[in-house]
Amino acid sequence: xxxxxxxxxxxxxxxxxxxxxxxxxxxxxxxxxxxxxxxxxxxxxxxxxxxxxxxxxxxxxxxxxxxxxxxxxxxxxxxxxxxxxxxxxxxxxxxxxxxxxxxxxxxxxxxxxxxxxxxxxxxxxxxxxxxxxxxxxx
Amino acid sequence: xxxxxxxxxxxxxxxxxxxxxxxxxxxxxxxxxxxxxxxxxxxxxxxxxxxxxxxxxxxxxxxxxxxxxxxxxxxxxxxxxxxxxxxxxxxxxxxxxxxxxxxxxxxxxxxxxxxxxxxxxxxxxxxxxxxxxxxxxx
Amino acid sequence: xxxxxxxxxxxxxxxxxxxxxxxxxxxxxxxxxxxxxxxxxxxxxxxxxxxxxxxxxxxxxxxxxxxxxxxxxxxxxxxxxxxxxxxxxxxxxxxxxxxxxxxxxxxxxxxxxxxxxxxxxxxxxxxxx
Amino acid sequence: xxxxxxxxxxxxxxxxxxxxxxxxxxxxxxxxxxxxxxxxxxxxxxxxxxxxxxxxxxxxxxxxxxxxxxxxxxxxxxxxxxxxxxxxxxxxxxxxxxxxxxxxxxxxxxxxxxxxxxxxxxxxxxxxx
Ligand SMILES: Nc1ncnc2c1ncn2[C@@H]1O[C@H](COP(=O)(O)OP(=O)(O)O)[C@@H](O)[C@H]1O
Ligand SMILES: Nc1ncnc2c1ncn2[C@@H]1O[C@H](COP(=O)(O)OP(=O)(O)O)[C@@H](O)[C@H]1O
Numbered sequence: 001x002x003x004x005x006x007x008x009x010x011x012x013x014x015x016x017x018x019x020x021x022x023x024x025x026x027x028x029x030x031x032x033x034x035x036x037x038x039x040x041x042x043x044x045x046x047x048x049x050x051x052x053x054x055x056x057x058x059x060x061x062x063x064x065x066x067x068x069x070x071x072x073x074x075x076x077x078x079x080x081x082x083x084x085x086x087x088x089x090x091x092x093x094x095x096x097x098x099x100x101x102x103x104x105x106x107x108x109x110x111x112x113x114x115x116x117x118x119x120x121x122x123x124x125x126x127x128x129x130x131x132x133x134x135x136x137x138x
Numbered sequence: 139x140x141x142x143x144x145x146x147x148x149x150x151x152x153x154x155x156x157x158x159x160x161x162x163x164x165x166x167x168x169x170x171x172x173x174x175x176x177x178x179x180x181x182x183x184x185x186x187x188x189x190x191x192x193x194x195x196x197x198x199x200x201x202x203x204x205x206x207x208x209x210x211x212x213x214x215x216x217x218x219x220x221x222x223x224x225x226x227x228x229x230x231x232x233x234x235x236x237x238x239x240x241x242x243x244x245x246x247x248x249x250x251x252x253x254x255x256x257x258x259x260x261x262x263x264x265x266x267x268x269x270x271x272x273x274x275x276x
Numbered sequence: 277x278x279x280x281x282x283x284x285x286x287x288x289x290x291x292x293x294x295x296x297x298x299x300x301x302x303x304x305x306x307x308x309x310x311x312x313x314x315x316x317x318x319x320x321x322x323x324x325x326x327x328x329x330x331x332x333x334x335x336x337x338x339x340x341x342x343x344x345x346x347x348x349x350x351x352x353x354x355x356x357x358x359x360x361x362x363x364x365x366x367x368x369x370x371x372x373x374x375x376x377x378x379x380x381x382x383x384x385x386x387x388x389x390x391x392x393x394x395x396x397x398x399x400x401x402x403x404x405x
Numbered sequence: 406x407x408x409x410x411x412x413x414x415x416x417x418x419x420x421x422x423x424x425x426x427x428x429x430x431x432x433x434x435x436x437x438x439x440x441x442x443x444x445x446x447x448x449x450x451x452x453x454x455x456x457x458x459x460x461x462x463x464x465x466x467x468x469x470x471x472x473x474x475x476x477x478x479x480x481x482x483x484x485x486x487x488x489x490x491x492x493x494x495x496x497x498x499x500x501x502x503x504x505x506x507x508x509x510x511x512x513x514x515x516x517x518x519x520x521x522x523x524x525x526x527x528x529x530x531x532x533x534x
Contacts, residue, residue: 017277017298024296024330039436042330042361046369049332053299097370105333111369114241138429155406155427162425162459180459180490184498187461191428235499245462249498358478360439367473378479380446 006078008033008068014052014081015061023052023064027079030066034075036137044077044135047112051081051131054108058101059083059129069134076117076136081129088123095121139209144216146171146206152190152219153199161190161202165217168204172213174275182215182273185250189219189269192246196239197221197267207272214255214274219267226261233259280305282312288320288389289313289351294327302338309342313349320389321346324382326357336371343376352392353377356385409434411441417449417518418442418480423456431467438471442478449518450475453511455486465500472505481521482506485514 008030012023027048031041048064055062062083069078088094095113100106109131113119118134146168150161165186169179186202193200200221207216226232233251238244247269251257256272277300283290289312291305309321321342325331331339343353356379366373379385406429412419418441420434438450450471454460460468472482485508495502508514 017300021296021298028329037436039361039364042359042365043368046330046332046365049330049334050369053332053334105337105371107333107370111333111371114368114370115365116241119239119241155429159425159427166458177490177493180488180494181497184459184461184494187459187463188498191461191463243462243466243500245499249462249500252497252499253494358443360436360443360474360478363474363477364436364439364470366477367470372473373477378477380443380479384446384479 002072005070005072006067007070010066012064012066013061014055014064014083017056020049020052020056023066023079024049026066027077030068030077031135034068034077034137036077036135040135040137043115044079044133047115047133047135048079050108050112051079051133054131055081055083055085055129059085061085062128071136074136076134078132078134080132083130084128087125087127087129088121089125091121091123141209143208143210144205145208148204150202150204151199152193152202152221155194158187158190158194161204161217162187164204165215168206168215169273172206172215172275174215174273178273178276181253182217182271185253185271185273186217188246188250189217189271192269193219193221193223193267197223199223200266209274212274214272216256216270216272218270221268222266225263225265225267226259227263229259229261277301277304279308282308284312284316284318287318287393288322288386289316289318290322290324292324292327296329297335297338299334302335306338306342306345310345310349313346313351319351319393320386321351321353322382322385322389323353323355324357324385325355325362326359326381328359328362331358331362331366331371333369333371336366336369336373339376340373347375352389354379354385354388356380356382406430406433408437411437413441413445413447416445416447416522417451417515418445418447419451419453421453421456425458426464426467428463431464435467435471435474439474439478442475442480448480448522450480450482451511451514451518452482452484453486453514454484454491455488455510457488457491460487460491460495460500462498462500465495465498465502468505469502476504481518483508483514483517485509485511 027045065080067078097110098106116133116135120132123129165183203218205216235248236244254271258270261267346353354377475482483506
């Protein structure tokens with residue numbers, strides 16, 4: 001398999017509600033640049049929206065890094081969310097449909113995972129949380 | 139118990155989506171040759187389809203070896219999937235209904251196991267994955 | 277924070293979501309609609325999402341909540357104009373929008389609301405489900 | 406990649422799966438159907454799988470997703486013609502196809518769709534007018 005190259009990158013701070021909207025908009029623009037189909041654009045923007053909200057609400061704010069990626073000949077988009085919040089003690093549980101500690105629907109993490117091609121979650125209590133998702137073109 | 143004899147064998151590379159379809163078709167032809175019942179043909183082809191997709195998606199591609207087997211007087215079919223992918227760290231967990239790291243339904247391994255007579259899974263992180271299934275005639 | 281305007285057309289409240297909703301705006305819309313249903317005695321709520329590019333779990337929940345609240349207040353909610361890509365994404369996300377009535381476009385949505393209001397609940401009771 | 410054709414018969418979209426579906430074709434069908442439902446205002450989708458020799462978890466999920474998406478878009482989906490060997494295998498695989506309506510053959514499926522659309526409240530009201 002060819003290596004992944006990163007050809008453009010942008011950082012968005014996630015501090016307030018409106019930043020979640022900004023992440024969505026920038027994610028959309030990047031997905032258009034990567035020539036994802038409309039359905040794939042919609043999926044990755046929706047996943048990013050879920051994760052940005054988690055970064056804000058559970059992580060107490062953080063950052064999103066958006067990247068245009070390429071694994072020749074396929075283009076794609078990648079977005080990483082990082083926060084210095086409380087972290088997640090039981091990751092498998094957090095990834096379960098319907099599980100929430102905050103009164104959400106509990107579909108953010110599990111649903112986001114279903115919507116993308118690659119999903120990585122790193123977290124430990126006290127050590128913050130990082131989630132990286134990638135969506136490849138077809 | 140009589141020893142198992144292999145009387146015909148064929149290899150299929152699994153690199154793209156369409157190869158999963160080829161595995162299904164070759165598996166069907168072999169199951170017909172082995173004179174499996176229609177239901178047993180359907181079961182083993184379905185199991186092969188699940189495993190071929192895993193080889194492609196999680197294993198990053200690999201190979202399937204299809205064999206006509208005989209343990210006198212019973213005929214059967216066997217198919218082995220091998221990849222050099224990341225391997226599976228927790229095999230028991232991977233075999234749990236509903237467990238997926240990729241946004242599937244998590245029924246591929248567990249379901250395939252239910253559909254066949256013999257199921258072997260060998261895998262370790264970094265060492266790739268091999269799955270061998272066998273379906274015997276009645 | 278932006279606010280989504282609510283129009284009144286006879287006994288129906290009309291909402292057309294034209295902006296990328298931040299969570300606070302979605303919550304405000306939910307509250308504004310409940311108040312307007314009570315204030316106006318509206319029997320129907322039509323939410324046009326044809327301009328909405330994504331529905332995530334927060335916005336999906338807003339739609340379900342609006343439908344449930346309006347039902348309690350004796351009004352019916354119809355969501356119209358969902359884009360195909362949004363529908364596919366919603367389903368894969370795991371949201372079913374159970375309890376939310378949908379229609380293709382504003383015209384069909386209004387017909388549905390008119391029918392729901394004209395056919396009184398007790399008449400429908402025999403037919404429902 | 407092959408594409409599965411979609412036919413329109415009145416307010417129903419008809420799909421007959423005649424080929425061994427690769428995953429990309431299944432995904433494309435899902436998307437094509439959602440678009441056609443919205444573009445045509447179809448109220449029913451009938452998927453004939455009588456020629457389908459296996460339904461694995463990917464294709465099973467496609468059927469469930471199509472049913473759920475069409476529901477969100479105000480259309481009903483019926484899957485017809487499932488072979489007995491496929492049905493047995495599906496169950497052992499662990500798929501229940503929850504939420505997917507099934508019928509024995511195309512004729513019964515069309516009847517089921519007609520019934521589902523005819524009992525809609527707006528249709529009732531339309532007749533009363
Ligand atoms: N960035 C994060 N930091 C800490 N905990 C998190 C984070 N993201 C998710 N979680 C935890 O995982 C749970 C499940 O998240 P999710 O599936 O998105 O559902 P919801 O957002 O509806 O709660 C959350 O309720 C929370 O406890
Ligand atoms: N060939 C493989 N290489 C690495 N991991 C695999 C392989 N096959 C399966 N797995 C792991 O096992 C999990 C469960 O697989 P499976 O039961 O087939 O469900 P699904 O395909 O829906 O994810 C996968 O999500 C993946 O993490």
